[in-house]
Amino acid sequence: MHTSIIAAPAAAVGIEGGKILGSVGAGGIALVLTLILWTGIRDPKGGGGAGPAAAGGGGGGKKSRIRKRLTSDQAQWVGVAAGTFYMVAGSIWVVGRNLSDAFASVFTGGGFGTAGLGAVSLLLACLMYFRELSPGKAALTGIIAAGVWAQAGGIWGLPQALILTGAQAIGAT
Structure with a gap:
């Protein structure tokens, strides 16, 4: 006696249309990058668990710890992507x-003579390269730089082009 089992074909599981992350969209990526910045540059409410309470001493409640903290460089480039x-x-x-x-x-606006967006872009690039800002200030500088660089065009448009091309390649926009 022979029993045959007929199985219904399973739904195809795969990456539809090159969307590795599913349907995310630019607003979704902006939201996620903002969360990364917010959590990556903030000190935890419990002081990071670095005091005597973290070493097994007293202390009244659960202490918050940071899993990953953004460096100044990481914060500024996440800021550029977010911007x-x-x-x-x-x-x-x-x-x-x-x-x-x-x-x-x-x-x-004329207060500094004839200064265009290219000069402002160069100013921001120098600030980002030569100064190590706190992660919060670096993130804000990155967000500002993203907008200025996009408007300045030329070589300053490269970060925006690379970020958007990468996002489009994985189907995130």
Whole structure:
């Protein structure tokens, strides 16, 4: 006696249309990058668990610890990526572009002579390269730089082009 088992074909599991992360979108990436910045640059409420309570001493409640803390360089480049996606996402994320516009207008408004967006871009690049800022200030500088660089064009548009090309390649935008 022979019994045959007929199995229904399983749903195809795979990456549909090259979307490795599923349907994320620019707003979703902006939200995730903002969360990374917020959690990566903040000190924990419990003081990081580095005091006597963390060593087994007293202490009244659960202490928060940081798993990964962003360095100054990491924070500024995550800021550049976040600022890029703020511009692409639009909606509530226009604050990043407004911040960049306000910063650039300080230098391009005539108070410093004839200074264009290329000069402001160079100023930001020098600040990012030669100064080690705290992670919070580095992240803010990165967000501002993303908007200024995108508007300046030329070689300054390369970070935006690379970020958006990479995001499109994995189907995130």
